[in-house]
Amino acid sequence: MESTLALVKPHAFPRADEILSAITSAGFTITAKDVLSLNTTRAAAFYAAHPPPAGAGASSPPVPVADLIGALTAGPVMALVVSKAGGGVNDELASLAGPEDPATARTAAPGSLRARFGVDAAKNAVHVVAPGADAEAQVAFFFPERERELPSGAAAKEYLMGSVVPSLTKGLTELCRVAPADPLGWLSTFLGDAAREARGGDASADAEAEAAKGAEANGEAKKDKQKIVFVLGGPGSGKGTQCARLVEDFHFDHFSAGDLLRAEVKSGSSTGVEIDRMIANGEIVPGDITISLLANAISSSTAPGILIDGFPRKLDQAGAFEKDVSDFAFVLFFDCPEEVMEERLLKRGETSGRVDDNAESIRKRFDTFVKTSMPVIEYYEAKGKVRRVDATKTPDEVYAVVKGFF
Numbered sequence: 001m002e003s004t005l006a007l008v009k010p011h012a013f014p015r016a017d018e019i020l021s022a023i024t025s026a027g028f029t030i031t032a033k034d035v036l037s038l039n040t041t042r043a044a045a046f047y048a049a050h051p052p053p054a055g056a057g058a059s060s061p062p063v064p065v066a067d068l069i070g071a072l073t074a075g076p077v078m079a080l081v082v083s084k085a086g087g088g089v090n091d092e093l094a095s096l097a098g099p100e101d102p103a104t105a106r107t108a109a110p111g112s113l114r115a116r117f118g119v120d121a122a123k124n125a126v127h128v129v130a131p132g133a134d135a136e137a138q139v140a141f142f143f144p145e146r147e148r149e150l151p152s153g154a155a156a157k158e159y160l161m162g163s164v165v166p167s168l169t170k171g172l173t174e175l176c177r178v179a180p181a182d183p184l185g186w187l188s189t190f191l192g193d194a195a196r197e198a199r200g201g202d203a204s205a206d207a208e209a210e211a212a213k214g215a216e217a218n219g220e221a222k223k224d225k226q227k228i229v230f231v232l233g234g235p236g237s238g239k240g241t242q243c244a245r246l247v248e249d250f251h252f253d254h255f256s257a258g259d260l261l262r263a264e265v266k267s268g269s270s271t272g273v274e275i276d277r278m279i280a281n282g283e284i285v286p287g288d289i290t291i292s293l294l295a296n297a298i299s300s301s302t303a304p305g306i307l308i309d310g311f312p313r314k315l316d317q318a319g320a321f322e323k324d325v326s327d328f329a330f331v332l333f334f335d336c337p338e339e340v341m342e343e344r345l346l347k348r349g350e351t352s353g354r355v356d357d358n359a360e361s362i363r364k365r366f367d368t369f370v371k372t373s374m375p376v377i378e379y380y381e382a383k384g385k386v387r388r389v390d391a392t393k394t395p396d397e398v399y400a401v402v403k404g405f406f
């Protein structure tokens with residue numbers, strides 16, 4: 001089975017079902033699918049690593065990369081791994097897509113995807129891998145965790161000796177030295193980091209770094225040099241209190257997802273009305289709203305570290321942030337029983353003015369925390385990324401433990 005990449009571009013996204021059906025009717029199999037949104041940095045990195053073909057057609061001028069980036073970042077993208085038995089999957093899919101420019105496609109290949117769903121040479125419905133280009137690398141850009149076809153014989157030996165044995169030996173040696181409480185989680189994080197480091201020299205990572213430099217020059221902050229820490233814990237566990245101390249001692253920036261959402265409510269925007277209702281009801285606001293508020297807030301930060309308080313509250317928020325905004329260093333988790341948190345919140349409610357510091361909202365918030373947010377902590381705990389603190393002690397005692405993590 002040979003595989004290649006296809007992207008359904010944002011303007012054609014509403015017609016993704018028809019595009020998928022055209023692809024499968026032509027005898028291809030969709031072996032992986034993801035819906036994502038790309039920011040400018042990531043789209044620029046993609047086109048830098050995988051430059052588009054020279055022109056939309058023999059007689060047409062090349063499409064400016066800025067237009068391609070604009071088209072790819074305008075909304076949701078559907079990324080597909082398209083497979084077919086035998087060879088030539090790239091060329092066959094390129095032929096189903098049709099000429100780059102939909103205007104040309106409509107006369108030269110009227111049944112093609114671009115003829116049917118394209119608008120212009122940038123909004124041309126689908127990105128497919130150009131004949132002769134590196135399909136595997138393009139697939140890996142969007143599906144980095146996907147298993148590749150394993151090498152065999154001498155190639156397998158070379159791969160194992162060169163890539164697997166050195167990091168596994170180092171990982172196992174370190175594992176014995178550190179003796180972590182969760183050895184499997186620890187080793188999985190270690191090997192994941194080693195693999196990412198090894199990929200640091202590949203073409204797409206270089207391109208991404210270059211693109212990020214460009215984005216920085218345009219005022220977009222590059223977050224990978226700043227330590228980002230997710231601060232989690234139940235409502236009233238003391239996240240905000242401890243973050244304030246870290247800001248004072250370490251000059252970090254502190255962004256509270258709850259505060260950003262409350263500011264949105266105050267702004268009087270139409271989204272704000274709905275956010276206010278959800279907060280009072282103890283519900284989680286959709287991740288895309290919170291992530292865009294956070295991404296905007298952290299984009300201008302130049303502090304050595306960034307504390308993201310009260311986020312991610314749901315597993316999908318965690319994945320989306322890591323994918324679209326930034327990696328993070330660890331989760332600082334304040335472990336506190338409900339009775340303690342309830343007492344603190346009712347006391348805070350006497351003066352806070354918060355719509356959710358009342359007995360009924362508190363009960364709903366606890367329920368949401370257990371059902372929706374604890375799985376985030378368990379997920380990262382299994383990866384060895386959680387630093388847990390007993391939050392029942394006095395603020396000074398809690399802080400003595402917290403600052404040891406920085």
Ligand SMILES: Nc1ncnc2c1ncn2[C@@H]1O[C@H](COP(=O)(O)OP(=O)(O)OP(=O)(O)O)[C@@H](O)[C@H]1O
Nearest residue numbers: 234235236237238239240241344348393394395398
């Ligand atoms: N260790 C502590 N001991 C006693 N009271 C505390 C402690 N830490 C914080 N508090 C108090 O408990 C209340 C809740 O603390 P804080 O606002 O820091 O919690 P939070 O986790 O940020 O809450 P939320 O998620 O609801 O915003 C505050 O009134 C704070 O003064």
Ligand SMILES: Nc1ccn([C@H]2C[C@H](O)[C@@H](COP(=O)(O)O)O2)c(=O)n1
Nearest residue numbers: 257258279283284285290310311313
């Ligand atoms: N990632 C987030 C963070 C917060 N909210 C909403 C729901 C919470 O109950 C409320 C208050 O947050 P807090 O100040 O307690 O951190 O804000 C959310 O939906 N998603």
